[in-house]
Amino acid sequence: MVNFDTVxxxxxxxGGLSSRSLKKIxxxxxxxxxPRGGLLFTEGDEGTAIYVLATGSMRLFRSxxxxxxxxxxxxxxxxxxxxxxxFDEETYxxxxxxxxxxxxxxxPKARVLxxxxxxGFRQDFFANIMRKLRFLAQQVYVLSSCDVRxxxxxxxxxxxxxxxxxxxxxxxxxxxEAIATTPETLSRVLAALERAGTLTWERNEVHLTPSxxxxxxxx
Amino acid sequence: MVNFDTVxxxxxxxGGLSSRSLKKIxxxxxxxxxPRGGLLFTEGDEGTAIYVLATGSMRLFRSxxxxxxxxxxxxxxxxxxxxxxxFDEETYxxxxxxxxxxxxxxxPKARVLxxxxxxGFRQDFFANIMRKLRFLAQQVYVLSSCDVRxxxxxxxxxxxxxxxxxxxxxxxxxxxEAIATTPETLSRVLAALERAGTLTWERNEVHLTPSxxxxxxxx
DNA sequence: ATGGGTCCTTGACCTATGTCAATTGCTGAG
DNA sequence: CTCAGCAATTGACATAGGTCAAGGACCCAT
Numbered sequence: 046m047v048n049f050d051t052v053x054x055x056x057x058x059x060g061g062l063s064s065r066s067l068k069k070i071x072x073x074x075x076x077x078x079x080p081r082g083g084l085l086f087t088e089g090d091e092g093t094a095i096y097v098l099a100t101g102s103m104r105l106f107r108s109x110x111x112x113x114x115x116x117x118x119x120x121x122x123x124x125x126x127x128x129x130x131x132f133d134e135e136t137y138x139x140x141x142x143x144x145x146x147x148x149x150x151x152x153p154k155a156r157v158l159x160x161x162x163x164x165g166f167r168q169d170f171f172a173n174i175m176r177k178l179r180f181l182a183q184q185v186y187v188l189s190s191c192d193v194r195x196x197x198x199x200x201x202x203x204x205x206x207x208x209x210x211x212x213x214x215x216x217x218x219x220x221x222e223a224i225a226t227t228p229e230t231l232s233r234v235l236a237a238l239e240r241a242g243t244l245t246w247e248r249n250e251v252h253l254t255p256s257x258x259x260x261x262x263x264x
Numbered sequence: 265m266v267n268f269d270t271v272x273x274x275x276x277x278x279g280g281l282s283s284r285s286l287k288k289i290x291x292x293x294x295x296x297x298x299p300r301g302g303l304l305f306t307e308g309d310e311g312t313a314i315y316v317l318a319t320g321s322m323r324l325f326r327s328x329x330x331x332x333x334x335x336x337x338x339x340x341x342x343x344x345x346x347x348x349x350x351f352d353e354e355t356y357x358x359x360x361x362x363x364x365x366x367x368x369x370x371x372p373k374a375r376v377l378x379x380x381x382x383x384g385f386r387q388d389f390f391a392n393i394m395r396k397l398r399f400l401a402q403q404v405y406v407l408s409s410c411d412v413r414x415x416x417x418x419x420x421x422x423x424x425x426x427x428x429x430x431x432x433x434x435x436x437x438x439x440x441e442a443i444a445t446t447p448e449t450l451s452r453v454l455a456a457l458e459r460a461g462t463l464t465w466e467r468n469e470v471h472l473t474p475s476x477x478x479x480x481x482x483x
Numbered sequence: 484a485t486g487g488g489t490c491c492t493t494g495a496c497c498t499a500t501g502t503c504a505a506t507t508g509c510t511g512a513g
Numbered sequence: 514c515t516c517a518g519c520a521a522t523t524g525a526c527a528t529a530g531g532t533c534a535a536g537g538a539c540c541c542a543t
Binding site: 118132135161162168174175177178182243262 | 320396
């Protein structure tokens with residue numbers, strides 16, 4: 046069984062909000078289920094809500110003149126979608142169809158817009174988005190100019206700070222994914238760092254020497 | 265001589281705003297000059313404005329307990345900085361110093377917050393940020409999972425749409441940079457595409473066959 | 484305990500792409 | 514015109530890191 050409030054609290058767009066602000070949103074959400082093949086909305090429909098996919102999988106597509114469909118995006122659990130209607134668009138720019146039985150959280154657009162009238166909520170909402178923005182901008186830079194070793198260290202610094210010890214709450218596989226590499230490569234990089242004596246990672250205990258942080262700036 | 269309104273209009277954060285909204289911001293901006301070495305603000309100062317660097321270069325740094333400085337970021341012309349004080353922070357979290365004689369556009373925080381009271385402006389501002397957010401998220405995906413050929417085609421699709429002809433307004437060098445590769449590699453990829461007959465690029469005339477777009481989804 | 488299923492590691496291998504260097508052509512300043 | 518300098522191309526080369534395959538360690542359910 047899924048806790049739908051938690052699903053919402055773990056999304057990119059809304060996850061960083063204070064619990065107060067978050068509650069104001071989850072207050073009015075509705076859960077919807079869709080059978081495989083079911084259409085949630087169609088291109089051109091009035092955009093009255095945004096959605097979070099809780100379980101299942103959704104296909105966003107656009108139909109051209111003579112009915113051929115171009116898949117625009119495959120939505121995975123945990124993703125917010127159709128959020129464009131909040132600010133950009135009056136109507137949905139794509140159609141959304143369930144690829145398998147799916148459960149979704151529906152958040153009324155009007156509710157979000159109303160909340161934004163409140164300076165406190167707005168502040169929080171903006172802060173969250175700006176943080177995300179900075180993170181992504183950083184991420185783009187890191188991906189295009191750092192090797193796996195540096196990506197790993199930046200990831201750790203970003204998540205735990207430049208400490209010399211911490212409890213890891215992710216599997217190596219998940220870390221590999223987070224830094225856009227494969228478990229194999231991560232494994233090799235870790236082995237190299239251990240050999241160099243700058244890092245050990247046993248079970249969930251990670252130890253680092255200060256020298257590990259040389260050349261890794263903050264932010 | 266620099267046109268400071270233009271500088272602002274070309275930033276990430278504010279560049280996508282409607283000219284109406286943009287004008288409301290540039291209305292109250294002030295231009296400041298700083299000699300090499302000059303401090304714009306210091307860590308802990310009350311954050312009353314955000315800045316756009318027009319010319320020169322700024323260094324953002326943090327000082328630790330005993331005065332050693334850690335450079336957090338080097339600001340390049342065209343970048344907005346200190347925008348964290350809009351939503352996240354009351355005081356500047358870093359110090360800012362000119363690395364060379366610099367000119368900056370100063371935008372009062374209060375002004376921006378006041379403008380956000382206006383639903384129209386807010387809508388525009390949000391739409392802009394969300395667009396940027398989507399773009400970056402896409403970018404992260406593309407960088408970590410597409411090869412140069414695909415990055416090139418996606419870049420073209422994003423900039424001009426999936427047309428079969430257009431006038432290119434960028435040098436190959438600039439395109440290479442935009443898709444995070446080198447001119448040499450771009451050159452080779454272009455040669456391969458020409459050999460395959462899917463693309464030609466002479467002078468600033470680019471021609472493509474529809475087959476070029478196979479496997480490149482929209483959005 | 485046993486078997487199947489993860490996760491992790493390690494080795495062998497391959498390929499895309501970066502780097503360096505040389506060549507060509509174009510452009511604009513003098 | 515001519516030279517300097519930049520953009521673009523091409524070749525030769527090096528390498529980070531992905532892929533595939535095999536094996537070990539651990540965990541859970543039967």
